[in-house]
Amino acid sequence: MTERATDQVPEPVSEPAAATATGPAPGTAPSTAALLTEAMTKSGLLWIEVEGDRTWPAWHVWDEGAALVVSGPGEQPLPWLPPEVRLVLRSKDTGGRLLTVRAHVHVLEPGTPEWERATGLLRASRLNSVDDSLTRWAAECTVTALVPFDSPVESPGAYAAGDHREPPARTAATTTAWRPWHWGGRGEEKAARKRARAEAKAARRAAKERAKLRKKRQRRGTRRRGR
Known part of the structure; x- marks a missing residue:
């Protein structure tokens, strides 16, 4: 279960924006910023590299330079995130690694304008959303803005030599009794x-x-x- 980060002070999402409608973030080439925006908007899935932990998949919504994610009970599992992480973005066409960027982590506090905007976008994109989503998110879940900054760590033509393969994450899921029937x-x-x-x-x-x-x-x- 995702722990609620209470010691982080929320910051405005728009300050360190990586690729806004007005232009890219400082230190980011316009072509790279356009590729980042395209990767974020075309694919609703990214991977979050947490130092000392594994890489976590997460569905997100891209909004004015920030990837918005919600985690917690009833939502996707994510660990406590440090102030800075790496985001791995995939190509929608091939499914392969496209960009790896550094990102600031901002936990949004319920009741703030940033939280209201983020949850509104997340709820609209959430599959099988229920009426009490916002109430449950405010009470039990964590809404986080991941804001890319600086030049990409990896991009087309500049990928790391490693294959980035990792062992499967351990899980308690198992079949102990009834097994589904299979034809033949x-x-x-x-x-x-x-x-x-x-x-x-x-x-x-x-x-x-x-x-x-x-x-x-x-x-x-x-x-x-x-x-």
């Missing part, structure tokens, strides 16, 4: 039946060969006694 059985069950059929077929073939051999020996014995 599960894969391991089908393989076991196939092996059993092959073994039975081989046993029948061997039995036929032994029977033929016995008959052949009997015919030889009969001919010898007739002499």
Whole structure:
């Protein structure tokens, strides 16, 4: 469950904006800012690299230079985020890594204009949203603005040599009792039946060969006694 960060002072989202309607953030080339905006708006999924922790996937809404995310009970799980993280953005066309950027983390406090605007956008984009979303988010969840800044760490033509593969995250999810029914059985069950059929077929073939051999020996014995 995501812990509520109470020691962070919320800051206006628009101050360190990375790519606003008026222009890119300081130190960001216009072409890179346009690519960042396109990546953020075309894909609703990004990955948050937390130092000392794993990389966390998160759905977001892009709004005037900030990626807005909500986490907590009933929402996506995210750990407590430090003041600065890295965001990995994917290409909507290929699904591969497109940009890696540094971002400031701003926790938005309920009741502030920034929180009201962010939750309104998140609720509109949230699948299967319910009527009490805003009340629940204010009481139990954390709404965070991730604001990219500076030049990208990785971009087209300048990717790190590593493949960024990580082991799967540990989970308590398991199947302890009933298992869903599969047409024709599960894969391991089908393989076991196939092996059993092959073994039975081989046993029948061997039995036929032994029977033929016995008959052949009997015919030889009969001919010898007739002499």
